[in-house]
Structure formats: structure tokens, C-alpha cells
Amino acid sequence: MAKIAIFLVVTALYIFSSPPTVTSGDSGELITGACTLGISHPPSFPLYSLTGKLFSQLPLSNPAWRLNFASIFFAALTALLIYIILKNEFNSGAGAALFASTAYAFSGTVWSQAITAEVYSLNALLTLSCLAAAYLWHKYGRLSFFHGFFFVFGLSLANHYPLALMALPASAYLILSSGRGVNYKNILFALLFTALALALYAYLPVRSAKNPLLDWGNPETLNNFLGHVFRNQYRTLELGNRPLFSDKLNFILNFFKEALIQFHVLIPAALFGIYSAYKKRRAVFNALSLLLISNGILLTLLLSFQFNPERAGIVNVYYIPSYLSLALFAGIGLKYVFERVYSKVVRISLFLVLALPALFFFNAAFSRCVMRDNFLAWDYAGNILSFLPKDSVLFIDQAGDESLFPALYAKAVLGKRGDLAVYDCFGNVFTNIYGEGFSLITDKNLWLKTRSAVENEIIKSSGKPVFYLTFAPDQTVSTTPLKQAGLCYYAGSSVGDFKMPRDTASLNFRGVFGGEYYEYQDREIQGMYYFRLGQEAEVSLAAAARYGKDVAWIANNSGLEFLRKREPRRAKEYFTLVLNSYPDYASSLYNLALCEKQLSDSARALELFNRYLKYAPSDAQALKEIAEIYWKNGEREKAAVSFNRLSSAQRREAALAYSYSGADSYRNGRYREAMSEWEKSVILAPEIEQNYFNLAASSIELGDRPGAVKYLKLFIKLSKDDKLTAKAKALINQYE
8 A cells, every 4th residue: 555655646746746848958859759759869769769659649638748747657666666675675664665765756856857758767767677676686586587687677778778887787796696506598598688678779770761750860771870879979079078087076076966965864864774784785785886886976987078067967867876776775774773763752753853854855856846837948949930930941050959859849749830941950850951971070160061051052042031040140150141030040031031020029938037947958948038039138138147147158148249349347247157167168268358358458368368279279360369469568479479370371361351451551541550460461471562562651651761661672572563563662762
């Protein structure tokens, strides 16, 4: 009866708090993958897609909520399994088992993943099932448990194999340390069970061959299949981060902080459980310790992530298998403590000491995880799609989960706006118009060149109005200027302009203004509304930065608005806000350097520009900015060094720009300014003979006849223009 009650109570609270539709993050993509039997992002989670398809057929609410319910079901089963293991196998008693299982179920991270369409609840259930099967084999030696472990482990690999492999050492230890011999026949039989489960990966090429709308990586060929399963698309991104020791340390500290937040008052009980298991259940101690370490500390050491709020939020869900270990240790620890308390009064007091703070933390988790009125991601997708005119083209230039995946769900699952042609900038989610292998391009210039050719051709010749959804409208590949249109930007149409869509008053702002959101991507959506709909209003920019306080691009772009208005002090506040959370955010380093330059703090500007160059060593504009600062400070040799770091093509381009700028200054009577520009041009491209003639002209206007003669002689050495050469010689004769 207690078991049924636990399952029903946990399920009921999960249902009460679950969001009514799609949420931000991977939710929209995973729902689409399940409902349409499509191919999700690598490694695609075939078990989740297939079980999700079954849940999508339930006669409940909408497709998104049915997949949310799948997570609820898996998470409630996990809580029940924790209770059963503690009570039946570890003899912890009903009270301790109840306390530990519900503490796990309603810890913030577990709860948040239990009520949304994600793979982590199913992963936790399979991880615990593997551990239970391995323990039962270790304890009882029945072959059914041995074979069961191998089958469930295969299912784990077919769901989220990276996390399944991280959790393997705990179960493998119980299998190998049992001291029970197994003949080759049974080992082969067990491996066949694993292979049977792994056969679920055949889903990928089979479904990809049918060309579903969501066909990430197109894994119908062997090469594409292996690249997709082994996550080749992400490998260069992850290996390219080169995290520092400080990043690893910060992630380890973050793991301990998160464990404390999740289990709070039960941490002492878990410590007692660790001690008790070490003394009395050494195999259990070793297995649970391996699970705790491998999915916590070891995981953070293996990840090639730089530490920042966004990455920390991503990684926090990976710790859930470690929380299984903590919950089981806590149950063992509670038994250890209560066994040593004989007084009923003391037991009740101890229970209250644990229960009252636990209720406080439960309330905090409840406030974080109740999402029953969260329509933010759904409304955001709806506002994007509904605002666009009929038969438009939309390029989603920001490949963010917060907008791309809810829009995918709306179109692919619910059939919204079938008239729109939607494309994403990596060609992963919507129809890939950029060519085979586009998503694997690692050369950014080639990636941009490919996109530019395709997208600008559509803008010029499709005959349809074209829009961009982008973080930075000035950084798209569109060769035509973009104009804001609601939450998107209008790029133009080959058949001429058209009447712009209705104003933003028609958009749905449910839950946007004044709401507080825990999830990073929810805060990003909220900040985007403030930023996009109020770029000219200072109060809106401040609100965007406040609500999206750890969303780097929002605060950075808010600062850019003030920088464009020549308000460097205000802009500096926003760039500093970004760098406090993302010390390596290159755009903000560059922009903050521009602020310091405008504020005449040349030393600080040089420091920031040089930090920026660590991430973009060949950035021509940054090198020119450094040279300009040295030039202004009279350090021309250092300026020349910076100029010479430019490539030959960049030097030529910069030299011509300075030459034209000097000509403009000369025409307006600013002769010293003109000379400064032409002198820079000479350093960059000494072969441009016209600069020397121009310098001579400025020298004459400034009364510097010797200087004029010097430049005229240099001009004559290079000049191929007979008329100008003759004129230069005449001037030399006049002024020498």
C-alpha cells in the first residue's frame, strides 16, 4: 500500500506542477522526434523516441504534455524503486525509505526534469535499474539478474549512452566483485541481450531513409550514422574550448554546491550512510561511491566546457545519477541514526529537526518547479510564426533551443503555418538547403560563405518576403540591411517591398513582464522580449539585462545600443555585467575596450583588446584599434608592429581606407589630420605612391617645405605617372 501511495503522490505533485505545453531547451525537438519518429540531435536517443511515440498516443491534453507525462511516469517509478531498494534490500525501514525517496523526487533538478519532455528521467530510471540488477546478482547469484543487467544496460545505451557509460563503473563493480563464476555460454547470452537492446539504433537509418522533417545528421548512410552516434558534429566544438584548471575546479565546486542545494538537511544523513555502508555493506559503499564520483567529479573533469552560468546549467542535469547515490546513502544513514535512538521523544524530535527544514526546502523547490502556467516558450514560437505574412521565408540565424525547437514543434507536430518556409542556420532541424555535410563544416569562413550564397539567392529570387530571427541583425549573412519586424528582422523581397505586418500589440505577452524564471533559456526568452521590443527605450534595455542577467548576448547587445548612442559609461556597465559571468566572452571584451578607448583610458583599452586577440588573433579591426591607440600616444613603432600583424590583404584594405580618409580631411582643411591618415597608409602599404604626393601637399599647406621635398622625392621613385612626376620635380625645384 505504501508503495502505491508513494507512486501516486509523487505522480500527482508532478502532474500539478507540470507545464501545459512545450518548454524551452530540448523539449520541442524531443517531442517532435517522438511524435513524428524523427531524428533528434546526436546521439538521438532512439529508446526515448520510441517510448515517447507510445506516450504521444495517449488521449491526454496535447502532444507536448503527453511527453511531459512520460517524464513524470519515469521519475515517479524511480522514486518508487529507491523506496523498494532501501526498504526491502537495505532494510532501512519504511520511514527512512520514504524520506530518502521523496527527498530525491522533489529535489530541484530532478523535479524540473521530471515534468518536462527530456531524456534524464528515463536515464535515471535505467541507471537505478542497472544498479539494482547488479546488486541482486551480487547478493543472490541468479542468472536472471545477471542477464537482466545486461539487457537494461543496453537500453541505457540506447537512451543516453554517454551518461550510461559514466554510471557503468558502479554496476560493473557489483558484477565483478560478486565472486560468482559465469560460463561462456551465459556471458554470450548476456551480451546478446545487450545487442538486442542496442538494435534500437537501427531506428536511425531506417527512419532517416524515410526523410522525416526532423532528420538531424541524415544518418541513413554508414558514415553519417557513425558520425551521428559518436557526436562528430559536437566534437570540434567541445575540444576547441580548451578549459583551464580553474574551469575544472569551478565545475567540481558547482557539483558540491548543487548536491547541497538538492539534499540540504539530508546531507548529514548521507554522510552517516556512507560511514554505515563502509562498515557493514562494503560492496554497497564501493558501488554507490563509484556512482557518486563518476557522475559527479569525474564527469566534470572529462567535460571540455569552460565554466559559465549557461554551461553550469547544462551540466547540472548530468549530476542526477549521483543524486541517486546520495538518496540511497541518505536512506542507509537515517536507518543508522534511528537505530541508535531508543527514546520515542528523541525520535520524534529528530524527525521534526529533519522534517521542518525539509519542508522549507521543498517549498523552495516547489516555487522553482511549478510550471503549470508556463507558456513562455510556446507563446514565443507562436509570436514569431503568427507575426509573419503568408508564404514568407524565415531564417533562424540564432540556433538556440529557446526559439528553434518550440517553432519546430509548432510546425512539425501541430501543423502551424504550413505556408512558411523555415530554415535553421546549421541545416540540422528544418530542411537542409545548404548541401550534404554542411553541419560538419568547421571552417567558419566557409560556413558563412556557403550560407551567404544560398540565403542571398533566396532573398533576391524567391519572390517571397524573407525574415531573420537573429541575436545580432548586423552580423547575419544578408547583404541587404535588416529592418525590425516584431521579434524578427525583415531582409526584403525580390518582388519589391510589401506592407509590413501588424504592430506588436497583437503579440501574446503572457508571463513575460515581471515574471521570475529559474531556467536559463526561459530567462533568455524574457530578456529577448524586452530587448527586441524596446531597443530605443533605456528602461527596456535595463529590464532586458536584469531578466537576462546571465544571458551573455542580451546584456552585450544592450550595451551596444548605448555604445552606438555614444554613451560609453552606460555601455560599460552592460559589458562588465557580461564579463563578470563570462570572463571569456570575446564580443564583450572587444566592446568594453571600445568603451575604455572612448573614455580615454588607453592602458585599459589596450589590455582588453589584447585579451580579445587571444580569441580572435587575426581580427583586423582589433589590430587597427590597438595601432590607433599607440599612434595617438605617439608610440609609432608599436603602432607599426600592430599594423604589420595584419595580413597582406588586410593591410592593403586598411591602407586604402586611411588614404581615402586623409583625402576627406584634406578637402575640409584638416591638414594635420590628413597627414596622420596618410602616414598610417604609408606604414601599411608603402608601395602606394599617391600617399607620398598627398603628404607633400599637406606639408606645403602646413609650411613644411623640407618635408614636402622629402615626400616628393619618394613619390618620384615610385611614380609611373609622367605628368605627376614632372609636376613633382617642378615643386622640388620651387621649394628646395
